[in-house]
Amino acid sequence: MRRRSLILAAVPAGLVTLSACGDDKPDSSKASDSASPSAPAPSATSAAPPPKIVDGPLPAVTAGVKFGEKPTVAKGTGTPSDQLAVKTLIVGTGKTVVEKDVVQANLLGQLWDSAKVLVDTFAAKPQFTQLAPGASMDGIRYALTGKKVGSRVEFSVPPTWGFGAAGNTEAGVKGTDTLVFVFDIQEAFSPKSSAKGKNVPQSDAALPKVGTNTDGTAPSIVVPKSAAPTKLVSNYVIEGDGPALVASDSVLVQYKGVVWNTGKEFDSTYTRGAPTSFALQQVVKGWSQGLTGKKVGSRVVIVVPPALGYGDNPPSGSGLEKDSTMVFSVDILS
Template identity: 55%
Template sequence: MRRRSVLLAVPALMLTAAGCGDDDKGSDSASSSSPTPSGSTGATPSASATAAPKIVDGPVPAITAGTAFGQKPTVAKGTGTPSTDLAVKTVVAGGGPVIAAGDYIQVNYLGQIWDSAKVFDTSFGRGPYTNVIGKGKVIPGWDKALVGKKVKSRVEMAIPPSLGYGSSGNAQAGIKGTDTLVFVVDVLQRFNGKSSATGTKVPQSDKKLPTVGANTDGKAPDITVPKGVKPPAKLVSNYVIEGDGAVVKASDTLLLQYKGVVWDTGKEFDATYRSGELAAFPLAQLIKGWQQGLAGKKAGSRVMLVTPPDVAYGAQPPSGSGIPANATLVFCLDILAIL
């Protein structure tokens, strides 16, 4: 199945015409049992999933191996009758920030069926999974169980059908409508409107290029365009802060903080910092300057892009954007995560 790309707060300004209208296009591949909601899995949670569920502390099956945070767990088969309520146990209490509804969380997880202990999906060994929590972008059991937990926690949950894939189950994943699901989730990171790049500051010594602030307090960095300097004719893509995450591929969907200004005036025309909401979109659907300038960069980084008109909007910028025709644009982008 195709993992549904989040595409929250996507500025239409940044989308090419080819990218509009299909929020699945360009999203990455995952197994059919990723904990995404109806629409991704084909299953529709029952109406009871929308009501506030009762959360109990068990029963949950024992973790018999890989018990430490970060290790791939082995989980025993459930014994007895599982709770009809949402059972949640904090196995390892993390010391990081508390997760709030609307945050993006990056996790590793393992999911199996209570009665058989059959593992139907795991991100351990495949790479972390990132999505919005508490906003209906994952199955209801995840939304309810993980909000309020702390980063670096390991959480085990037993999710009844009404808070999983509903009475229809998920045939492609081998999940019946009567199956209670068991998940072990390691919360690696969380991202919100106050998140910034992390990594090593890189010197900005070329006086013919803009300088970008290296603050990591979640506030919009300053972009200073050199006065009286002709903009470069070719794309410039430089690290301001170099992270140590995975290398961005052209096919990736990215979670970003960003700000854009016009070279000639220094005037800001768009920024995620205005709304306090992050932007998530497939790189392949964005202007050529972003596609070419971000591919090959590392997650966790802050990148300064100078995009000449031929890799930006050329003679036809979006109506109402405040971008002049044939403008060179300067962007500051924090690559928070690869979705």
């Protein structure tokens, strides 16, 4: 499993691992080095060779047939394919999704035999799924790669490319169950995605200066040789024109974190090669407070004092010392 982002509080694994999303509630105020909530349970991936992509069979969508509408999907009839049955119900006109992209989508997932719904985000908020080995269910990765943003895709996932022979007891999935999904692909983000907007002057010499490059590489962070601020700092480096975040939002971000005293990097999505997603309720207080009210599309510099970070209890192996002040550059992608 992938190393957890250090900004995140511990998050329990649950049914959302079907889609590799990050909307679970935190069960601890401490950070952990376990998998990121963007990563699935181990049983959600396999070492099986790629499946054949076949046309069907697939259950009918009997209601909610438009993009963005909650679909009603009939119970499967007959024997499902032992390969990956995929059908594009609505062909989008946006960018083509490629492997390693993070897809933002609404989705419905249910069992073939009973039509029991396992996951439904249409009544809530879209989810983020990275289409990479070890980051999402193999069946989802193979079914969505090559599709266009704006598409509605229906597909069935046999156990080989789903939860395997062990199934998933927490989700109510047996080792013989075939899963059926409908994904409405709203957007796709690559490991090179970055902020978009207007540069904002960084004129305070007492605060870190962050690079304004938007080529997908990590921006520079230059920390001044002065005492760290004792209160939270959250300023625009690049101001986007998207909606302002509220405290209940989930976000997709690129970020880099350094220690104030040394300027040394200790955590970065650029180093890991993929954006990460989380709910603002899951992160350290400095992040949740610093990002609330900021616009999507922006790059923000956040200076997190110890009281709003990890204080005297930094995560083991993080490279952070007790009472470290952290500095982050954060690109709010979605």
